[in-house]
Amino acid sequence: MLDSGQMTRDEFREAMKLHALEIIDEMEEDHLNPVAALLEQVMSRRAASKLLKRNSESLVREVLLTLSEMEDFPPGRWLWNAAHPHIPLHAFFRSKRTPVFQVLTLEAMPQLVVLTVEYGLAGSDRIIREEFRLRRDRRSHLGLEQRKVL
Numbered sequence: 001m002l003d004s005g006q007m008t009r010d011e012f013r014e015a016m017k018l019h020a021l022e023i024i025d026e027m028e029e030d031h032l033n034p035v036a037a038l039l040e041q042v043m044s045r046r047a048a049s050k051l052l053k054r055n056s057e058s059l060v061r062e063v064l065l066t067l068s069e070m071e072d073f074p075p076g077r078w079l080w081n082a083a084h085p086h087i088p089l090h091a092f093f094r095s096k097r098t099p100v101f102q103v104l105t106l107e108a109m110p111q112l113v114v115l116t117v118e119y120g121l122a123g124s125d126r127i128i129r130e131e132f133r134l135r136r137d138r139r140s141h142l143g144l145e146q147r148k149v150l
Helices: 009-032 034-054 057-068
Strands: 100-108 112-120 128-136 142-149
Touching: 009 034, 034 057, 034 100, 057 100, 057 112, 057 128, 057 142
Parallel strands: none
Antiparallel strands: 100 112, 112 128, 128 142
């Protein structure tokens, strides 16, 4: 948004400040409960590994970035930097920690990607499962074709 002029530098700095504060809060939680943090990390690494067995890392990152660009997709605010290869892929998946975000299935074809995700609040009945159909346009960019709640 900063690059396209939809956001000023001050707005960008404020948004990054809020993002950094959330990360610091999670780091403090991890310090207070290292066993739960380790378990969450192991589960996140496993989720990323399962996706990478059938798909390339660049495709998984592209799909996450496409999800982040959807205005009405709540986990998108945590996926905005998925295209940055220096951030480990497992950092985007959350199994037990609120907010939960998991990619359950990801099937990629040359022009179409179908994926099922779960997201919401851990330990509640407010977990939402959605299926997305993403299709490549003429410039080979992924875009939303269809979305439905399962």
